[in-house]
Amino acid sequence: MSEWWTYGLSDLLMFSPRAYWALFEQENAALWPLPLIAVGLGCLLVVLAARADRLAAPMTFGLIAIAWGSVGWSFVGQRYPTINWAASYMAPIFAVQAVIAFAFLRRAVARPPHHTAGADRILGIGLIAYATLIHPLWSVLFGRPLGSAEIVGIAPDPTAIATLGAGLAFLSGSARWLFFAIPLLWLLVSAVTLFTMGEAQGWVPAIAAVLAVIGALRERDPEKLADFSDKITRHDR
């Protein structure tokens, strides 16, 4: 498109809210009863993040990898392009995130990560729980059919939010930002898309992304935390 920079976002948006939300209804119906199983697996993610035992991180990264692979292949690669030809260019990005999650799975098996502690871990668990249990309810709250609910592992937004939650719960430092990059990018794209459509739900991906970034920024280095802990212990003696 010539002079594309002179177009506003609303000029470039090629579908209506009704067509966009209908995608989720179609996807859930086509994959049924997988959405129900996906909610169950989302609940498992919450439990894993809360328990934070030796198997928790590898299982979480494995489920996240499967989720990004399936959402990228099915919703972003097949369903979304029926109304947005640009979506097919986004599908490979989902595959990249699946590969990144798989790499973290392998790393977690070889060298179990320090589980994060404090507010960012609680925020991480909260984001996963939100993505699994609360996010699907927006469809009804905004007057859409329950069948069009966005389900973690089926729809991109809750999958990205749960991924940020997993990153807060299990990763730190540069690894966390590597894990965050694509989900944050997607949530930005989603927020802009929803706002351009005039949908108030655009605040959801925007706020989720901001919360995750705030959580990541106030992270404390686990090694420094350990040193601090040692000092306190010595002082107590």
Add this chain to the structure above:
Amino acid sequence: MIDRRTFIFGAAGGLILGAAAKRAGAALRPVETRSLPATGMAIPVIGLGSWITFNVGDSPDLLRQSTEVIRAFVEDGGGMIDSSPMYGSAQATIGHALGQLGRPANVFHTDKVWTSSVSGGAAQIKESARHWGVARFDLLQIHNLRAWEGHLETLMAMKEAGEVRYVGITTSHGRRHGSLERVMREHPIDFVQLTYNPVDRAAEDRLLPLAQERGIGVIVNRPFQGGRLADRLSRHALPPLAQETGAASWAQLILQHIVSHPAITVVIPATTQVDHVRENKAAGRLALLDPGMRRRIADHIRAL
């Protein structure tokens, strides 16, 4: 594909219109038609666009709703339905609807070529025709002047071979009017598509007079600025001057203003609602406005 134009927009259109009128319980006069400068063929001034509205993917419910919109359009005289490969699933939606409606004869099938690859143009047109379920298009246009030199050669060759009846070129949002003017002056195109409404009137200066001078049909897109103009005006009461024109809504007043310009051949508002199709079509039955009234309407809207 349609060939018997006089029949299509005359007798058949009248029969269909008669049925619609009977349902409405009133005798409707036909929607205003314009003769295409190139051939003299008459076409209703109110057409149907498909940007966003018919991009509904595979949703059965939305495909059904879109079919009803096209059914209402066809029952009210039909005319130009315009789409593009750029519009997502819009072509397939139109093809689905036309198939459901038994391939109505009063549709003027209009599409575009939209690719930077000149060699890929023919394949894209073939794919578009497959989506529509037609053997050939009535009008093919070069979308937003994209790679227009190469595509124009392709389309002119297709026209020469009888693979398309008319050739055109498009722009929107008032962009690239200089390039459009050059194409209009230097090439024997049949149609030009551009944005024109009571607010966006840049085309009035040079392009519309040039179209009249060169015998080029003019298709108007974005009559409601993609809905923004209609939304803005909906906050204001319809002015008293609408009583003078006979318009019953802002949409009708805008469409009446547009089609009253003598250079305009057809305006292509897009909609998802059957009621809006009927309202738009009804605007094509209103009396044409003189330049003074058109100026008053434009001034009034600009002042709001």
